[in-house]
Amino acid sequence: MIAFFRLLLILIAAPPIPLGATEADETPKSGLPKVVIVGDSIRLSYASVVSKQLAGKAIVISPRANGGDSNNVLKHLDEWVISEKPAIVHFNCGIHDTKRFKSTSKFQVSPERYEANLREIVGRIRSETGATVLFATTTPIHDARAAQIRKDRDYELLDASVERYNAIAEKVMQQLTVPVNDLHAAVSNPGEAGETEDLIAADGVHLTTAGRQLIGETVAAFIARQLAADGK
Numbered sequence: 001m002i003a004f005f006r007l008l009l010i011l012i013a014a015p016p017i018p019l020g021a022t023e024a025d026e027t028p029k030s031g032l033p034k035v036v037i038v039g040d041s042i043r044l045s046y047a048s049v050v051s052k053q054l055a056g057k058a059i060v061i062s063p064r065a066n067g068g069d070s071n072n073v074l075k076h077l078d079e080w081v082i083s084e085k086p087a088i089v090h091f092n093c094g095i096h097d098t099k100r101f102k103s104t105s106k107f108q109v110s111p112e113r114y115e116a117n118l119r120e121i122v123g124r125i126r127s128e129t130g131a132t133v134l135f136a137t138t139t140p141i142h143d144a145r146a147a148q149i150r151k152d153r154d155y156e157l158l159d160a161s162v163e164r165y166n167a168i169a170e171k172v173m174q175q176l177t178v179p180v181n182d183l184h185a186a187v188s189n190p191g192e193a194g195e196t197e198d199l200i201a202a203d204g205v206h207l208t209t210a211g212r213q214l215i216g217e218t219v220a221a222f223i224a225r226q227l228a229a230d231g232k
Helices: 002-013 023-030 041-053 070-075 111-129 143-149 159-175 183-188 209-229
Strands: 034-038 059-061 088-091 132-136
Touching: 034 041, 034 209, 041 059, 041 209, 070 111, 088 111, 088 209, 111 132, 111 159, 132 209, 159 183, 183 209
Parallel strands: 034 059, 034 088, 088 132
Antiparallel strands: none
16 A cells, blocks of 8 residues: 555656657657748648658658748748747748739739748747748749639739739848749750650649659759758
8 A cells, every 4th residue: 555655656756658649759859950832822731742852861841731921921930830949940921922813813912912921930930949941932823824823813823923922021021131943944944854844733833743844853952952051
């Protein structure tokens, strides 16, 4: 009986086992730098390629949620980025921002708001994590395919809008000295990777298997160069 009460006292005094502990809790002990990649469904489609390409070089964190527009990225920045305390953040937002509603000709996120959001996203990541920030331009839209799929919807997606917003982003990133991964150019001028039309899916927005592989490898290589530059 005495032995039983001694065991009970030990159990009561012992610290509680954290609930919901996951393998991710052990990642800092791996010695590998943590990389967070954030973006919309395009990012979701190539994330697994990036993770495979950087295996043994970094821990790649890709939030399960679609990043959506820049307002949404900013809204979820604590959850998706800040809380992870990464060494590098590679992010994109743009396609959803450029949705232009047919009834008003207004964008989902105005050019002015888009620029302000990008500045705030970069500023917060830097000040709250100390991470190196990388930005990726938005991949191109195939206008004819996108228009056909969305002819009955209340908005349109146009490559001209993507190029306009990419130009805004490139200006901001240049001013903030953020390296830019030009994914729009990677798809628009794929070289030996094939023809642009073979990289963009039938909906005019998303990537084919070949496109996902190309962009995943492009993102991984860009991050790997930054890891080397940072001495990681």
